[in-house]
Each structure stands twice: as structure tokens, then as C-alpha cells.
Amino acid sequence: MDRVEILKTYKIYIGGAFPRTESGRHYTPLNSKGDPLGNLCLSSRKDVRNAVVAARKAFGSWSERSAFNRGQIIYRIAEMLEGRKEQFISELQKQGSSKAEAEKEVILAIDRIVYYAGWCDKYNQVLSAVNPVSSAHFNFSTYESMGVIGVLAPQATSLIGLVSLLIPAICSGNTAVLIASEKLPLCAITFAEVLNSSDVPGGVVNILTGTLDELAPGLAAHMDVNAFISEPLGSMEIGIAQAAVDNLKRKFSYEADWSSEKSQGLYYISDCLELKTTWHPIENIGGSTSSY
Amino acid sequence: MAKKKPGKxxxxxxxxxxxxxxxxxxxxxxxxLFINNEWVKPSSKKYFKTTNPANEDVLSEIAWANDYDVDLAVKAARNAYNDVWSKTTPKERSKYIYRIARLMQEHARELSVIETLDAGKPIRESRDIDVPLACNHFFYYAGWADKLEYAFPNQPMEAxxxxxxxxxxxxxxxxxxxxIAPALAAGNCVVLKPAETTSLTALKLAEIIKASGLPPGVVNIITGHGDTGAAxxxxxxxxxxAFTGxxxxxxIIQRAIAGTGKKATLELGGKSANIIFDDAPIDQAVEGIVNGIFFNQGHVxxxxxxxxxxxxxAELVIRKLKHRMDSLYLGNPLDKNTDIGAINSKEQLETIEKYIKIGISEGAEIYQSTCELPGKGYFCRPTIFTNVAQSSRISQEEIFGPVLSIQTFRTVDExxxxxxNSPYGLAAGVWTDKGSRIFNLTxxxxxxxxxANTYNKFDPTSPFGGYKESGFGREGGLHGLGAYLKMKL
Amino acid sequence: MKVPISFNKLPTSPSIDKVGVEERVARFQTRSIKNESKRQGLDLVLSMIDLTTLEGKDTPGKVKQMCYKAHHLHDAYAGVPNVAAVCVYPSMVRIAKTALNGTDVKVASVSTAFPSGQSTREIKITDTKFAVDEGADEIDMVISRGKFLAGEYNFVFDEIASIKEACGKARLKVILETGELCTLDNVRKASHIAIYAGADFIKTSTGKIQPAATMQVTYTMLMAIKDYYDATGIMIGMKPAGGISTSKLALHNLVMVKEILGNNWLNNEWFRFGASSLANDVLMQIMKLETGVYQSSDYFSID
Incomplete structure (x- = not known):
């Protein structure tokens, strides 16, 4: 007799823990053949709230870590993902990918994480400036992390889209609340397990599963979320964009083929940063600057 | 030897x-209206008066553009973009902007005087700050027009x-x-609307732009009220x-353009903190406080x-601040010795006076400088409130006038x-002699x-813009170019 | 009488940001002084001048001529005041005093091994007492800059206090020689020491070192006087010296005095200019205002 397989329970990821949704609800997405993918948490607006609270709490210490340290931690995510490659491949296959497609997606995801790990301690050097002002001041502009980023994972992929939006957002010291692909949610939760085992502090990334209709507007409207990033949202776009106005959330929609090597880069990082310009007087001892 | 008592x-x-x-x-x-390098009568046939806020005299009548006029201006800009400006080489674009900068410098005195008449700001400020900075801004961005490929590493950009x-x-x-300057440098065409109380220098700039030979339609300047802006x-x-206000x-603007794909930069309000530590260069800090809140009547x-x-x-700083406030000259903005000019409009004066009443009713202690107010025009004495709490409205809401709320603190963390603790995040000042503390705070x-150890400094090379509800995007410097470019895919 | 106070008990001086001072000073320079205001200001400047000759080659003849000029600034025009004082070396005090007999022009003498101050306390006291005995109304001493820069503030403080004692009834001006103190922080600290040690006036410079009385330095010293006045109610005088040769700069100095200390300081009891060529420039400006015609230096005497 065949062994009875232990089925995985897919929970959500908030503040470094794996609770079930506070609503106690679940949904069962089907793959293209009509097979159920599993029972996923049908998260509620309260879960969004809890996730934002966790993300805000984690922001201070994550953003204050050295860029080098964040780079090490992001690299560690890639290491962990590499070790669990097979699990992701199998989940992607379950969700409809061929084996070759699945392998390609996982490898690209790993490589993309490594790519952003390397940016952590470089983007500020590339993007900052010392501004030659005309007065006796030293003036420089550098980028700072923005705060809590709301991320809608791209719908058409389970893993690579999520990685492509999430990792550039957090590698600069932001924390994130991510809503997984509604129909392809499996890799998101398994990825949360990877994060949980790779030195990423609890709360830096929070991952929810559920329906876009229910979760996205609440996240976009949340007054303690600083930016909202997603793919173009079609019919939801205007509603989401208007919901984001109340606290003047920065909002970015990216149209990209996430499985392309080109869908990564410095500017995915810089969109979720704030530019700060600092002035200080320069004392000129010696030569009198009196005009007389 | 006994010293003499003062006053003798x-x-x-x-x-x-x-x-x-x-x-x-x-x-x-x-x-x-300035459309296609021509002066066009508004189809609305309506005009509004612009006045000198220092004496309430009418200075001129200004065309009030409606939807049709806005459409005309946008069409002019679009045609200029398609037919001329997008085909103008960056090098030539650059030279046009340099020309505008030089012409502005030649008209500096005229621009300063008109700015002071129309806006009520002291001539010292228009002459020494506004106008030179405006000229320099064109000068700075002129040089970017043919160097845009250096601004965004490894990323081709387009207008x-x-x-x-x-x-x-x-x-x-x-x-x-x-x-206008960064928009042109980046290769865009422009429809600009000045505020209804202060259209004149923008219209003077239109004359300068026309004189510079800039192709028709590249810059269009149309005047009007809020409905014109909405159009x-x-x-x-x-x-x-691009909106500042x-x-x-x-x-409202952000909601209106939601989902349209229009790019936006917003430079909005603020309630900026100016922080003085006990080891600060006190007398310079007091100057920084004065410059921070009384510059341009606090309309900053x-x-x-x-x-x-x-x-x-706190006691020492407030005493010194009061003394300094009493040496400020308030009066005719055209007087070279005037430090504090007129409030820009009657409406704004009423807003400020409303907040002063709120401050008093909240139990804060008021001090106003002792200067006389002119009989005519819109003026407000430099005002400070002590004994203010974080929860007071005067310490939370933007007043946009010469009104300062003062709170005390004990520790750095506090x-x-x-x-x-504010929805805004535009600017902040820090005054201390201790370098490591400056970097901690900044x-x-x-x-x-x-x-840090200065306040209200501006420069064309220095990006300006806020966090949170103070808006997004930057103006000035290399980073200001980003507002007028998109990635070439 | 001020109560003697030891340096250790002084309140601390605030730090100074030089760029901020430059900005503030630039604001004073944008004040526009025209018409009535200018005429009144120029008279005031003349009345505040300490006509000065401090040279190794000074002779009784030179000093006598300068003293005559002090109360006959420009006899071609009747409406100008006398200068406040003449400033000479101790050996010339008697000559100046005699020459100015019967006028309201005071005689100031430098002392304390002027200009370097590199001598012993005894000699400095003797130097001072000699000048006072010769009839000096005012003593312009120099502080020991070397000691100050070496951090020996107590020494500087005590030295000033002992010279103050030696002055008797003569008013004491303490020269900081700001050009050798190098930073405005030092200028502020030295002002503080001088004021608390008994200075009646603080003075920027000997005239032998550049830079001398820049507006930044004068501003810094005026702020020290203001703080002392706020703390004690006692007025201290100020004398910028060296480098002020134009009316415009002199008027801008008055603007600073007015806006920092107030009109009470606008007289020669509390404010002086140490200058030699300033007087003629002011006279030329006055004559321009009176006649409407730009003037030539050939028409104004050089003494």
C-alpha cells in the first residue's frame, strides 16, 4: 500500500510567524486542469492591518542595518532558495508549469535575488550626489529607505514576479506587505518559509494570500503604507490609485516580462527610496570674506 | 569707574x-494668454484684476483662460513638441535655455520690482534671492540638455x-x-499656469521667452483661477x-489623474521642525529661526x-528671538530696508489671523513684534507662540504665514x-555644535x-522635495531631471 | 564698580558659526542709508572717530598737527563735529594733552607694550601708569594673545584686571587683536574674558595686523556686549579699529550697533572708530550731500 502523503498546510506570514488568517476562512484555487492546489488562507482586511503593523515595527531596525549586512541577508535568501529548489519546482509544476519552465523560473529567481543582494551597498554610491551649491555650504543628496511598501505580486507567475518586485523593495531597508498571486499562491508561502530560515528579521516581509478584490484596496488605502507597487491593474487601476491618494502614497505599476533577464535593475530599487538633501555650512578660516 | 546707565x-x-x-x-x-508665442485673447472674454497687496492698488487685468483656451495651449504645445522641439538637437535646446537665462539676468531689476509689486515680498528678497535663483536655475538646466545620458546610469531616457x-x-x-527650465532641458513642451494673485512675472517671462526666439508653442503661459488649473x-x-501648492x-490633482498614466510631481505643504540644542551657535540659530519662519512673510x-x-x-533663545523680531522692519515691500513685506492676499491674511486666534484660544502665549502696521494693505506682525503642545492645532497645521509655534524638549530621542510626528516631511533644521549628533539627526x-546649522537655503544644484504628504518628486539638481523624463524601453 | 570675578566662574561663551555670521553681516550691508539718515549718520561717525597715529616715526610735530585736525576737521564748512579722541603712544600723551587743552577731544594712549604685548606684567603696569600720569583719559591695552592661544585664560583675565586697576579714572579699552585670534569662537571668548575682567570698551585690533575690524569680528564682539548687558544691565563700549576707511563701511557698523545694541550705544561714549583716513572720506561725503557735487581729496587736509 502506498504511503499516505503528509499534505502541506499553507498559512500566511506575519511578523515572522505563520498564523492562519484571523478570519478563519480559506479558499481552494484550482490549476488549469481543475485540480485543487490546496486550502489557502482567505486573508481579511484585518490580516492586512496586522501585517502593516508588523512591517512598521520591523522598519526601524531593518532600515538602520548596514547596507553590507542587508546584502548578506539577501544573499542568504538565495542560498536557502537554492537548497529548496526542488520544492519550488514541484509547486510550480503543480500550478501548471512544465518541468523545464519551472526549473528556469526557480533558477532565475535565485539569480535575481543574488543580483539585488549585490546592489544593497552600491545603489547609494551610484545614485547619490554632492551638489556644488554657490554658497559656503556642503550639500549632498543620498537615498533613504521609504518605509512600508505594499506589494501586489504579479498574477501570472507564482515565484519570479513576486521576487522581482519584493526583493528590490526590501534590499534598501524597506519592509513589505505582499499579497500573493491569487490563483498561483503556493510559492509565495513556501518563499515565506525560505525567508523565515534565512536571517530576514520577522516583519520585514509579510505575505498574505486571498483575493485581490478584498485585500488590495485596503492595502492601497492604508495610511501607514508609504508606497504601493504592482503590475498594471486593469479595471482595478483607478480605484487603487485613488485609494492611495489620502496619504500620498508613492505608486508604481510595472509592465514587464518577469521571466526576462532584463526585468531587473537599479531603478526598481530607487523607486522605493526617498531622496534626502542635507546642507551644512563650511567655515572658511583665515582669508577674510569681508567685502571691505 | 561706574558705567553709565543707558538712555542718556x-x-x-x-x-x-x-x-x-x-x-x-x-x-x-x-x-x-501666451500661446504659440502670441498674445491671445481668452475665449471666455473674462479678465480678473491683479493687485498690489501692500496698498490694494490694481496693477493690471489678466486673462482668465477656460477649457477652450487650455485646449488651445495644449494643442500648441503638442504641435510644437511633434513638429519642432522633439526634433531640435539637445545642443540647440541647451542654447535656447542659456539665452533665456541671460535675458532674465538683463531684466533682473524689472522682474524684481514687478515681483515685489505683485506678490508683496520685500524688494531685498526679490532682488537678492528670487530673481537671481530663477536666472541661475535656467543657467543650470541649460547645461543638462545635451548631457542627459550622464544623469541616469545605464538607462536611456526620453522626454x-x-x-x-x-x-x-x-x-x-x-x-x-x-x-520650465528642467522641462525644456529634458525636451518637453510646457503649458504653465501661474497663481491668480501673482501672474505678472510669469507673463514678463513669456515676453522674455518670445524675445529669446524659442520656437512657438514650446512654452505657453496661460492665466486664470482654479478652474483653469483643473482644465x-x-x-x-x-x-x-507638475504642481506646487x-x-x-x-x-485633488492626484485623484483626478489616477489611472490616466499621467506622470506627476507634487511639491506640497509642510510643518517643518527647526531644532535647537543647548550647544548650538545660539546667535546664528536665532537668525536661523527668524530666517526659517519670517522669510517671505512665512509664505514658504x-x-x-x-x-x-x-x-x-529655551528662556535664553526666546528672549533673543523676541529682541531680534523687534529689529525687523515691516512695511512697504519696495523699501530696500523692509524685512517683512505684505501678506500675499486678503484671503491669506484672514487664514493667518484665524490661526492666531486659534493659538490664543488654545492657551498658547503670544508675542508679536512691536512694529507699526501700515494703514493700507495686508500685513501681519511676526508672531510667536510659546507654551505650545504637540497636540495644538497651531503646531500641526500649515499656517503659511509669519507664525511660529515653540515647543521645548529634553532629549534627542524625544x-x-x-x-x-507629522503627516508632512518637507524639511527640518538642526542646530548643534556636535558633529555626530548632526548626522544622527539628519x-x-x-x-x-x-x-544643519542653517535654514532656508536654496540652490539650482540642490534637489528639493518632500517625504510623505509633502509630495513626491524632486526639483533642482541632477535628480530634478527625473521629473521630466521617462525610461526609454 | 564691578565685583571682581575669577575666570573659572564665568558663564561659558556660545559657539559661533562663521558662515551664519557672514550671512547676518551681509544683511546689515543691505540696509540702505539715504538722505537725512545718511547725513545724521555721517556726523555721528565723525564724532566717534579716534584719530590715530601709532608709528615708530611719530614726532611731537606730527602729533600736534593731528591734534589740530581733531578739532578743526574741515574749517571750510562749519557744521561738522569734532572727533572723539586722538590715540597716541604714551610718550606722546603729554604733547597731545597740551595741544587739545580746552577742547572736548579726549586723549587715548596705547599701553602694555603695544602692539605685541610681549613684556612682563610689571612693565605693562608701569607703562599704563605712566600714560595715565601724563594725562591720558583712556588706555588702549593689548591682551596677551600668545597666552590666550595657549589656553592660559586665567593669565589673560588677571592681566586685564591688573591693568584696569592701574588705569584709575582712565577708561580701559581692551584690544583683542582679533587678526591673531583667528577664529570667531576665540574672538567671542576673548571678548567675554575682557568684559568680565573689567574692560570699559572692547576693541578689535592694533591696526598692525590684518585682518583687522571686519564686520564679522565687530558683530561677534557686539553680541558679547549685548549678552553681558542682558545679564547685568551694564553697558560696555565697542571700538572697531583698523581697516575702516570708507563712510559706507562706517555707516554699516552703525547699523550693526543700532540693530544689536540699540540707539543707546549710538554716541562716542559707547562706540568709537579707530581710524586715520576715515575722517576725510566722511567729510567728502558730507560735502557731497551739502553741495550735491562729488568731491576731490585735494580739498581735504591730511594730517
């Missing part, structure tokens, strides 16, 4: 009026097309420069909205309107927390511009 032999020496001459400037009785720009009344010409925001053929209007989005003084020096304060 001092001489009552004061400054005679020293008015900047209004000769050699021309203000027409009536201004039309957006037509930019709609709506600017405020506090720095009329300077804001026009902040908007620009809602026009379907505009690729970008209140946070409320910024949100980044005004240091929340003062935080370390408790052990003041960082209080300073950041990195922890959530604001786009931090002035």
Missing part, C-alpha cells in the same frame, strides 16, 4: 525711506511630451523657473502634471514653523519623535531637505 545720550538714528524706483518697468493695463505646470503665489517667478490637470493630451489641492512651504528648543536654553528626520 543715545542718538535716535533711523533709516530714511529708501524706495526702489518703479521707473523703467512696464506693466501693461491688460494681459492676454515625456507635454507638461502641464501649476505654480503657487509664494515664489512666482522662481517657481516658474523651477518648472490643465484634466486635459487628456497632457503627459505630466497646498496638500489638499495636490490630493518649507518654513521652519515648528521650533523645538532644548528646555535648558525631539526626533516629535519632529517626525539621518533620522523624515524629511527631504535637512538644514
Amino acid at each position: 545720550e543715545g542718538v535716535n538714528w533711523d533709516y530714511s525711506p529708501s524706495l526702489e524706483s518703479t521707473s523703467h518697468i512696464t506693466i501693461l493695463p491688460k494681459y492676454e 515625456l511630451g507635454v507638461a502641464g505646470q501649476i505654480i503657487p503665489w509664494n515664489f512666482p517667478l522662481l517657481m516658474a523657473a523651477w518648472k 490643465i490637470v484634466n486635459h487628456p493630451d497632457i503627459n505630466k502634471i 497646498s496638500t489638499n489641492v495636490g490630493k 512651504c518649507c518654513a521652519g514653523s515648528r521650533l523645538f528648543v532644548q528646555e535648558n536654553i 525631539v526626533i519623535q516629535k519632529a517626525n 539621518s533620522k528626520l523624515r524629511a527631504g531637505v535637512i538644514w
Whole structure:
């Protein structure tokens, strides 16, 4: 007799823990053949709230870590993902990918994480400036992390889209609340397990599963979320964009083929940063600057 | 030897009026819309008056553009973009902008005087700050036009097309420069609307632009009220909205363009903290407080309107501040010795006076400088409130006038927390002699511009813009180019 | 009489940001002084001048001529005041005093091994007492800059206090020689020491070192006087010396005095200019205002 397989329970990821949704609800997405993918948490607006609270709490210490340290931690995510490659491949296959497609997606995801790990301690050097002002001041502009980023994972992929939006957002010291692909949610939760085992502090990334209709507007409207990033949202776009106005959330929609090597880069990082310009007087001892 | 007590032999020496001459400037009785390098009558046939807020005299009548006029201007800009400007080489674009800068410098005196007449700001400020900065802004961005490929590493960029720009009344010409110069350098065409109380210098700039030989339609300047601005925001053929003004209007604009794909930069309100530690260079800090809140009558989005003084020096700082306030000259903005000019409009004066009443009713202690107010015009004495709490309305809401709320603090952590405890994040000031503390604060304060041991400094090379509800995007410097470019895919 | 106070008990001086001072000073320079205000200001400047000759080659003849000029600034025009004082070396005090007999022009003498101050306390006291005995109304001493820069503030403080004692009834001006103190922080600290040690006036420079009385330095010293006045109610005088040779700069100095200390300081009891060529420039400006015609230096005597 065949062994009875232990089925995985897919929970959500908030503040470094794996609770079930506070609503106690679940949904069962089907793959293209009509097979159920599993029972996923049908998260509620309260879960969004809890996730934002966790993300805000984690922001201070994550953003204050050295860029080098964040780079090490992001690299560690890639290491962990590499070790669990097979699990992701199998989940992607379950969700409809061929084996070759699945392998390609996982490898690209790993490589993309490594790519952003390397940016952590470089983007500020590339993007900052010392501004030659005309007065006796030293003036420089550098980028700072923005705060809590709301991320809608791209719908058409389970893993690579999520990685492509999430990792550039957090590698600069932001924390994130991510809503997984509604129909392809499996890799998101398994990825949360990877994060949980790779030195990423609890709360830096929070991952929810559920329906876009229910979760996205609440996240976009949340007054303690600083930016909202997603793919173009079609019919939801205007509603989401208007919901984001109340606290003047920065909002970015990216149209990209996430499985392309080109869908990564410095500017995915810089969109979720704030530019700060600092002035200080320069004392000129010696030569009198009196005009007389 | 016993010292003499004061008051015996001092001489009552004061400054005679020293008015900047209004000769050699021309203000027409009536201004039309500047579209396609021509002066076009508004199809609305409506005009509104612009007045001198220092004496309530009417200066001129200004065309009031409606939807049809806005459409005309946008079409002019679109045609200029398609037919001429997008085909003009970056090198030639650059030279046009340099020309505008030089012509502005040649007209500097005229621009300063008109700015002072129309906006009420002291001639010292228009002459020494607004106008030179505006000229320099064109000069700075002129040089970028043919170097854009160096601005964004490894990322080819291209112009957006037509930019709609709506600017405020506090720095009329300077804001026009902040908007137009980078837009042109990046290869865009422009439809700009000045604020209804301060259209004149933008219209003077239109004359200069025409004289520069810039191709017709590249810059269009149309005047009007809020409905004119709304028509620009809602026009379907505009690729970008750049707005400087209140946070409320910024949100209305952001809602209006939601989902349209129009790019936006917003420079909005603020309630910036100015923080004085006990080891600060006290006398320079007091100057920084004065400069922070009384510069341009406090009509400054980044005004240091929340003062935080370390408790052990609060009495000293406030005493020195009051003394300094009493040496400020308030009066005719055209007088070269005037420090505090007129409030920009009657409406704004009423807003400020409303907040002063609120401050008093909240139990804060008021001090106003002792200067006389002129009989006519809109003026407000420099005002400070002590005994203010974080929860007072006067320490939370933007007043946009010469009104300072003062709170005390005890520790570094406390003041960082209080300073950041605001929906705004435009600017902040820090005064201390201790270098490591400066860097601690400047990195922890959530604001786009931090002035350490100085305040209210501006430069074309220095990016300006806020965090949180103070808006997004930057103006000035290399980073200001990003507002007018998109990635070439 | 001020109560003697030891340096250790002084309140601390605030730090100074030089760029901020430059900005503030630039604001004073944008004040526009025209018409009535200018005429009144120029008279005031003349009345505040300490006409000065401090040279190794000074002779009784030179000093006598300068003293005559002190109360006959420009006899071609009747409406100008006398200068406040003449300033000479101790050996010339008697000559100046005699020459100015019967006028309201005071005689100031430098002392304390002027200009370097590199001598012993005894000699400095003797130097001072000699000048006072010769009839000096005012003593312009120099502080020991070397000691100050070496951090020996107590020494500087005590030295000033002992010279103050030696002055008797003569008013004491303490020269900081700001050009050798190098930073405005030092200028502020030295002002503080001088004021608390008994100075009646503080003075920028000897005239032998550049830079001398820049507006930044004078501003810094005026702020020290203001703080002392706020703390004690006692007025201290100020004398910028060296480098002020134009009316415009002199008027801008008055603007600073007015806006920092108030009109009470606008007289020669509390404010002086140490200058030699300033007087003629002011006279030329006055004559321009009176006649409407730009003037030539050939018409104004050089003494």
C-alpha cells in the first residue's frame, strides 16, 4: 500500500510567524486542469492591518542595518532558495508549469535575488550626489529607505514576479506587505518559509494570500503604507490609485516580462527610496570674506 | 569707574525711506494668454484684476483662460513638441535655455520690482534671492540638455511630451523657473499656469521667452483661477502634471489623474521642525529661526514653523528671538530696508489671523513684534507662540504665514519623535555644535531637505522635495531631471 | 564698580558659526542709508572717530598737527563735529594733552607694550601708569594673545584686571587683536574674558595686523556686549579699529550697533572708530550731500 502523503498546510506570514488568517476562512484555487492546489488562507482586511503593523515595527531596525549586512541577508535568501529548489519546482509544476519552465523560473529567481543582494551597498554610491551649491555650504543628496511598501505580486507567475518586485523593495531597508498571486499562491508561502530560515528579521516581509478584490484596496488605502507597487491593474487601476491618494502614497505599476533577464535593475530599487538633501555650512578660516 | 546707565545720550538714528524706483518697468493695463508665442485673447472674454497687496492698488487685468483656451495651449504645445522641439538637437535646446537665462539676468531689476509689486515680498528678497535663483536655475538646466545620458546610469531616457505646470503665489517667478527650465532641458513642451494673485512675472517671462526666439508653442503661459488649473490637470493630451501648492489641492490633482498614466510631481505643504540644542551657535540659530519662519512673510512651504528648543536654553533663545523680531522692519515691500513685506492676499491674511486666534484660544502665549502696521494693505506682525503642545492645532497645521509655534524638549530621542510626528516631511533644521549628533539627526528626520546649522537655503544644484504628504518628486539638481523624463524601453 | 570675578566662574561663551555670521553681516550691508539718515549718520561717525597715529616715526610735530585736525576737521564748512579722541603712544600723551587743552577731544594712549604685548606684567603696569600720569583719559591695552592661544585664560583675565586697576579714572579699552585670534569662537571668548575682567570698551585690533575690524569680528564682539548687558544691565563700549576707511563701511557698523545694541550705544561714549583716513572720506561725503557735487581729496587736509 502506498504511503499516505503528509499534505502541506499553507498559512500566511506575519511578523515572522505563520498564523492562519484571523478570519478563519480559506479558499481552494484550482490549476488549469481543475485540480485543487490546496486550502489557502482567505486573508481579511484585518490580516492586512496586522501585517502593516508588523512591517512598521520591523522598519526601524531593518532600515538602520548596514547596507553590507542587508546584502548578506539577501544573499542568504538565495542560498536557502537554492537548497529548496526542488520544492519550488514541484509547486510550480503543480500550478501548471512544465518541468523545464519551472526549473528556469526557480533558477532565475535565485539569480535575481543574488543580483539585488549585490546592489544593497552600491545603489547609494551610484545614485547619490554632492551638489556644488554657490554658497559656503556642503550639500549632498543620498537615498533613504521609504518605509512600508505594499506589494501586489504579479498574477501570472507564482515565484519570479513576486521576487522581482519584493526583493528590490526590501534590499534598501524597506519592509513589505505582499499579497500573493491569487490563483498561483503556493510559492509565495513556501518563499515565506525560505525567508523565515534565512536571517530576514520577522516583519520585514509579510505575505498574505486571498483575493485581490478584498485585500488590495485596503492595502492601497492604508495610511501607514508609504508606497504601493504592482503590475498594471486593469479595471482595478483607478480605484487603487485613488485609494492611495489620502496619504500620498508613492505608486508604481510595472509592465514587464518577469521571466526576462532584463526585468531587473537599479531603478526598481530607487523607486522605493526617498531622496534626502542635507546642507551644512563650511567655515572658511583665515582669508577674510569681508567685502571691505 | 561706574558705567553709565543707558538712555542718556543715545542718538535716535533711523533709516530714511529708501524706495526702489518703479521707473523703467512696464506693466501693461491688460494681459492676454501666451500661446504659440502670441498674445491671445481668452475665449471666455473674462479678465480678473491683479493687485498690489501692500496698498490694494490694481496693477493690471489678466486673462482668465477656460477649457477652450487650455485646449488651445495644449494643442500648441503638442504641435510644437511633434513638429519642432522633439526634433531640435539637445545642443540647440541647451542654447535656447542659456539665452533665456541671460535675458532674465538683463531684466533682473524689472522682474524684481514687478515681483515685489505683485506678490508683496520685500524688494531685498526679490532682488537678492528670487530673481537671481530663477536666472541661475535656467543657467543650470541649460547645461543638462545635451548631457542627459550622464544623469541616469545605464538607462536611456526620453522626454515625456507635454507638461502641464501649476505654480503657487509664494515664489512666482522662481517657481516658474523651477518648472520650465528642467522641462525644456529634458525636451518637453510646457503649458504653465501661474497663481491668480501673482501672474505678472510669469507673463514678463513669456515676453522674455518670445524675445529669446524659442520656437512657438514650446512654452505657453496661460492665466486664470482654479478652474483653469483643473482644465490643465484634466486635459487628456497632457503627459505630466507638475504642481506646487497646498496638500489638499495636490490630493485633488492626484485623484483626478489616477489611472490616466499621467506622470506627476507634487511639491506640497509642510510643518517643518527647526531644532535647537543647548550647544548650538545660539546667535546664528536665532537668525536661523527668524530666517526659517519670517522669510517671505512665512509664505514658504518649507518654513521652519515648528521650533523645538532644548528646555535648558529655551528662556535664553526666546528672549533673543523676541529682541531680534523687534529689529525687523515691516512695511512697504519696495523699501530696500523692509524685512517683512505684505501678506500675499486678503484671503491669506484672514487664514493667518484665524490661526492666531486659534493659538490664543488654545492657551498658547503670544508675542508679536512691536512694529507699526501700515494703514493700507495686508500685513501681519511676526508672531510667536510659546507654551505650545504637540497636540495644538497651531503646531500641526500649515499656517503659511509669519507664525511660529515653540515647543521645548529634553532629549534627542524625544525631539526626533516629535519632529517626525507629522503627516508632512518637507524639511527640518538642526542646530548643534556636535558633529555626530548632526548626522544622527539628519539621518533620522523624515524629511527631504535637512538644514544643519542653517535654514532656508536654496540652490539650482540642490534637489528639493518632500517625504510623505509633502509630495513626491524632486526639483533642482541632477535628480530634478527625473521629473521630466521617462525610461526609454 | 564691578565685583571682581575669577575666570573659572564665568558663564561659558556660545559657539559661533562663521558662515551664519557672514550671512547676518551681509544683511546689515543691505540696509540702505539715504538722505537725512545718511547725513545724521555721517556726523555721528565723525564724532566717534579716534584719530590715530601709532608709528615708530611719530614726532611731537606730527602729533600736534593731528591734534589740530581733531578739532578743526574741515574749517571750510562749519557744521561738522569734532572727533572723539586722538590715540597716541604714551610718550606722546603729554604733547597731545597740551595741544587739545580746552577742547572736548579726549586723549587715548596705547599701553602694555603695544602692539605685541610681549613684556612682563610689571612693565605693562608701569607703562599704563605712566600714560595715565601724563594725562591720558583712556588706555588702549593689548591682551596677551600668545597666552590666550595657549589656553592660559586665567593669565589673560588677571592681566586685564591688573591693568584696569592701574588705569584709575582712565577708561580701559581692551584690544583683542582679533587678526591673531583667528577664529570667531576665540574672538567671542576673548571678548567675554575682557568684559568680565573689567574692560570699559572692547576693541578689535592694533591696526598692525590684518585682518583687522571686519564686520564679522565687530558683530561677534557686539553680541558679547549685548549678552553681558542682558545679564547685568551694564553697558560696555565697542571700538572697531583698523581697516575702516570708507563712510559706507562706517555707516554699516552703525547699523550693526543700532540693530544689536540699540540707539543707546549710538554716541562716542559707547562706540568709537579707530581710524586715520576715515575722517576725510566722511567729510567728502558730507560735502557731497551739502553741495550735491562729488568731491576731490585735494580739498581735504591730511594730517
